[in-house]
Amino acid sequence: GAETFTISTGTSxxxxxxxxxxxDAFLRNGVWVPNSCNQGTCGTCKVRVVRGTVDHPPAPDSVLxxxxxxxxxxxxxxxxxxSDVVIDPPAEETGSPRHVLRDIAGTVGAVTSIADDTVSVTVLLDEPLEFTAGQYVELTVPETAETRPYSMANPPSEPDKLEFHIRRQPGGLATEGWIFESLDVGDPVTMSGPWGDFCYEPEEADVGLVLLAGGTGLAPLKAIARAALQDDPEREIHVYHGxxxxxxxxxxxxxxxxxxxxxxxxxxxxxSREQWSGRTGYVGDAMMEDLxxxxxxxxxxxxxxxxxxxGVKALKRRRMSPRRIRREKYTPAV
Ligand code: FES
Known part of the structure; x- marks a missing residue:
């Protein structure tokens, strides 16, 4: 659409x-629609158009x-x-975050090398951001229209800064062309967020947590673990980092x-590729050996x-209820 139209869920x-x-329009106006990747690859954001016409690229059959x-x-x-459009109201899900999506600005507070080809970046925000542990923002690559998703590794109790874990992707516009090339303390950063419904559930306080991470997938789990321990310092949490x-x-x-x-x-x-004094193999297998x-x-x-x-398969084999399994697949942010 090249014009402004009204889109409605019937009630909003x-x-x-x-x-x-x-x-984007719904979330920026505080109307929640389930969402995860914002890239057309997960299918979480599907809604049914009941009135009006829309433009959209073809979606792969596996997604829609x-x-x-x-x-x-x-x-x-x-x-x-x-045209003006009406959709069926998306099903209310408990635990869905209700934070309004917005543009966010900040400056780089620290860039720290934390492992091979991996940095931790801290951005100091101009205004505090409300989010739920597990969510992500989309960073704008300077002088392009491109954005890249990065999960917050800090909990929402620290709303004035965001911590990201970023791994270099060979040839990546954002990582090789910007973050690993020139990003430095004091640089301005713009982004939008918070996005996603991979979220810490504070209501589920009576069960132990199993956190399974691959690579920099550890970032949102760090936020979730910290948020859970703030709620209950005795919480049982098993963290597997592969x-x-x-x-x-x-x-x-x-x-x-x-x-x-x-x-x-x-x-x-x-x-998974080196013998050492610690555990070897994949995180799902290690979890099954322990629990x-x-x-x-x-x-x-x-x-x-x-x-x-x-990991999901391993958890189901250990009789975890599917509704208690929350997952975020990350697409390497090139
Ligand atoms: Fe739209 Fe993933 S397909 S959020």
């Missing part, structure tokens, strides 16, 4: 500007089935209205410190798709 109407995606497309479903993160080699491990001191301070925290780094049952646990998984899928 918001205006959607030229070229603006419907998901032909039957769904025939019923009028679209991916709201990829769709612009071509990387290939020792040189990719990071934040070891932080997690060892956490497990020394909080009696319920266990930290288990796992190397005979996950019936009374909830899980958060974040990492590459294959790691997340294997």
């Amino acid at each position: 109407s918001v205006s959607c500007g030229p070229e603006q995606k419907m998901l 089935s032909t039957a769904e497309q025939e019923q009028g479903f679209v991916l709201s993160c990829q769709t612009t209205p071509a 990387v290939r080699t020792r040189t990719e491990l990071y934040d070891v001191d932080f997690w060892e410190g956490l497990s020394a301070t909080y009696p319920g925290v266990r930290y288990i780094p796992c190397l 005979p049952s996950c019936r009374n646990h909830a899980a958060y998984l974040c990492g590459p798709p294959a790691m997340v899928e294997a």
